[in-house]
Amino acid sequence: MVKETHDWIEVLTALLEAKNSYTRGHSVRVGHLADALAQVLVLGDEETKLIHLAGHLHDIGKIGVPDAVLLKTGKLTLEEWESVKQHPVIGGEILAKTAALASLAPLVRHHHERWDGKGYPDRLSGHDIPLGSRIIAVADSFDAMVSARPYRNALALEWAFSEIRRQSGKQFDPLVAEAFLILAQCAPEKLLLESSKESTVCEKGDEEKPAGADLIQRIKKSAYF
Numbered sequence: 001m002v003k004e005t006h007d008w009i010e011v012l013t014a015l016l017e018a019k020n021s022y023t024r025g026h027s028v029r030v031g032h033l034a035d036a037l038a039q040v041l042v043l044g045d046e047e048t049k050l051i052h053l054a055g056h057l058h059d060i061g062k063i064g065v066p067d068a069v070l071l072k073t074g075k076l077t078l079e080e081w082e083s084v085k086q087h088p089v090i091g092g093e094i095l096a097k098t099a100a101l102a103s104l105a106p107l108v109r110h111h112h113e114r115w116d117g118k119g120y121p122d123r124l125s126g127h128d129i130p131l132g133s134r135i136i137a138v139a140d141s142f143d144a145m146v147s148a149r150p151y152r153n154a155l156a157l158e159w160a161f162s163e164i165r166r167q168s169g170k171q172f173d174p175l176v177a178e179a180f181l182i183l184a185q186c187a188p189e190k191l192l193l194e195s196s197k198e199s200t201v202c203e204k205g206d207e208e209k210p211a212g213a214d215l216i217q218r219i220k221k222s223a224y225f
């Protein structure tokens with residue numbers, strides 16, 4: 001996947017999010033956080049790039065959900081909620097239309113599945129959920145928690161960390177949740193990135209965190225393409 005494709009995808013997601021101040025920048029941050037998590041999990045470069053792009057495009061199917069529903073500040077009716085739940089399906093179908101992006105379709109379709117099988121749209125569980133989707137699920141939930149919403153302020157980082165811990169093995173793949181918590185400890189600046197920046201936080205004291213030494217090396221050499 002070439003850099004130009006990536007850059008156009010970032011532009012596309014910015015266009016989609018421009019009219020909603022509450023989600024502006026969300027898809028860019030989710031793609032970059034998913035990339036950092038893929039590196040913690042020592043995935044290959046190609047798989048990491050796919051997860052990065054799928055992270056940017058995870059909510060592209062919201063283009064098919066009425067604005068009146070997406071921007072509604074009150075409680076959704078059952079019918080409205082059902083239409084919101086279609087967005088991963090719509091997103092997967094949009095991406096499957098182009099050969100260049102078809103490999104991202106399953107990652108997008110399954111980003112709201114849960115490890116315990118209680119998610120949507122297909123109620124997949126455990127390792128039946130594509131790994132990229134399990135990674136995007138953690139990145140997406142974390143970014144949503146620490147962002148303001150019309151009905152609540154942004155939640156504190158520490159609260160979000162404990163929620164990721166609490167949902168390990170329920171909503172989230174335990175391995176991905178652990179990778180997230182390692183990243184939060186060693187390179188917290190990676191959690192809220194909209195664009196590429198060098199990691200500096202873990203330069204000191206690497207030897208104090210032997211379990212994370214390899215991962216810190218990966219984070220340091222991380223370059224968002």
Ligand SMILES: [Fe+2]
Pocket residue numbers: 006010028031032052056224225
């Ligand atoms: Fe990106």
Ligand SMILES: [Fe+2]
Pocket residue numbers: 058059087111112
């Ligand atoms: Fe979503």
